[in-house]
């Protein structure tokens with residue numbers, strides 16, 4: 121890629137946060153919204169009414185915008201049509217939706233395979249289903265956890281293969297880990313799930329595959345048909361939209377055959393509710409019970425449109441707030457460029473951080489193998505303190521287990537925590553350097569941090585030994 125062609129300054133002009141001097145490196149949690157999106161949100165609020173529930177022109181217009189948001193989402197991920205799209209609150213709700221819609225189908229003796237590198241939202245629902253819910257109905261279903269390689273942060277494909285068998289109804293796997301950053305080999309996982317021989321109620325002989333796309337979709341080109349996914353989840357608040365809307369993609373046939381997981385208004389066929397009999401609505405509205413997050417859904421689709429524009433032509437918004445169809449080639453080109461920029465920033469961060477004595481960086485060493493985040497610990501230092509000191513230095517990171525609690529336990533991190541920098545398309549190389557330098561100052565010189573460019577407190581804090589750390593340098597992936 122010609123780096124000059126990635127005009128990060130032009131991109132940043134669309135955002136408010138740079139003017140506040142914020143160095144936002146917590147993008148794996150949530151990204152920042154472009155100003156045009158907020159303005160649009162405001163403007164739409166003057167012209168809205170409920171969807172599918174009004175004869176007013178405002179209701180008709182809002183309904184048209186809402187429905188076309190579904191079309192945009194479908195095109196963005198390569199779904200055949202809006203019938204495969206379920207708008208939910210977030211990725212977590214999407215995983216729970218899959219669990220509730222498959223609940224009745226799990227047979228005694230079945231199993232569900234997930235991995236040790238999942239976000240809790242792709243483990244705890246399966247745990248709850250197997251341990252809390254199905255036993256109450258006299259059904260024993262087992263969950264199985266595929267290991268990862270603690271040295272590389274890569275999924276152990278041999279172990280995964282050994283766990284999948286003829287009773288595996290579903291395989292769950294993150295597209296990209298929010299702790300290691302590892303991008304999993306989804307085609308290989310699909311092949312394993314596809315070869316299980318499990319007989320689904322539809323007659324198909326294979327395990328379904330649910331991919332958690334929360335970290336993958338915002339920064340990669342994803343094509344649900346090319347990957348042959350049964351389910352894909354993601355959240356728009358990680359791709360420029362405000363909070364509140366996520367997506368469950370599911371193959372249309374699965375949505376047709378599965379029961380709704382929410383019941384009530386709008387998910388029923390108009391007028392077809394009787395004392396003895398209820399008919400459900402056609403897709404995708406069968407899965408849209410109650411008044412949905414209407415503005416949130418419309419704005420989320422516009423966030424995808426502006427994402428394409430920022431990646432391709434930040435000086436001129438061509439897709440945002442227009443009816444221009446979203447072409448697959450456009451999505452591929454734009455997301456390819458986002459991925460490449462993220463790789464540049466992540467590689468630079470890994471290289472810079474590697475110079476810090478006692479640091480343990482988790483996940484694959486090669487930035488091309490990972491999403492745009494770097495989690496680490498420094499021997500003898502609390503990750504929470506590091507994140508707080510970084511904040512004092514004006515760098516917004518995140519410390520904790522990032523809801524990847526199983527992976528932190530597997531690495532024997534005590535407490536189960538790490539500090540994480542994560543980037544998005546508006547971050548600059550200088551911001552990466554500033555984050556690294558702030559960390560060097562905190563770790564090596566003992567600085568507590570800088571506020572508004574002014575050092576507000578420095579203390580001598582000689583580095584403790586790099587081994588046998590509470591924070592796991594000894595067990596971690598790469599120790600420098």
Ligand SMILES: Cc1ncc(COP(=O)(O)O)c(C=O)c1O
Pocket residue numbers: 148149210211212213239241294296297298332334335355366
């Ligand atoms: C990989 C992964 N899965 C799931 C989630 C949960 O997303 P949400 O909080 O939007 O439900 C996250 C959030 O950080 C994530 O990184």
